[in-house]
Amino acid sequence: MKQVIIVRSDLKMGKGKIAAQACHASIGSFKRTEEDKIRKWELEGSKKVIVSVNSLDELLEIYRAVKEAGISNYLVRDAGHTQIPAGTITCLGIGPDDDEKIDKITGDLKLL
Template sequence: MKQIIIMRGDLNMSRGKIAAQACHGSLGSFKRADSNKIRKWELEGEKKVVVKVNDLQELFEIRELVKKADIASYLVRDAGHTEIPSSTVTCLGIGPDDDEKIDKITQDLKLLK
């Protein structure tokens, strides 16, 4: 079991802003996940992986694949109080769900560094 947070690589956000947006994605997706999957994920250590895409279009393409696979997800839109304009889509939280199910969609994405 794991959770993936996919960050946009084309936004000029500070490390702190990235961390905050990733947290929004993690919690938002967590709240939408099936309770049995949440329990199993918690028992397995709550694995989270943060990866990146090049731009908004790539993020939306992955979001559609996630929807078709019936995996819980949450699209984060920033409030615009600090570094980026209001309603800017920053990331997508996915899961928690089975590793294999998520990996079919995200396995080629690079880790955020």
């Protein structure tokens, strides 16, 4: 079991901004995950992997695949208080879910 957070590298967000957006993605997706998967994930150490994509189009393509696969997810839209305009999609939280299920979609992405 793991959770994957995908960050858009094309936005050139600062490190703190990336951390905050990744947290939003993690919590948002976590809240949409079935209880049995959450328990299993927590028992296994709550693994999280942070990866990046180069564009909104790439992120949305993955988002569609995740939805189609029935994996819990959360698409983060920034509030616009600091570095980027309001409504900008910054991250995608995926899972937690089975490693193999998530890896079929995100396995080729580079670590952040």
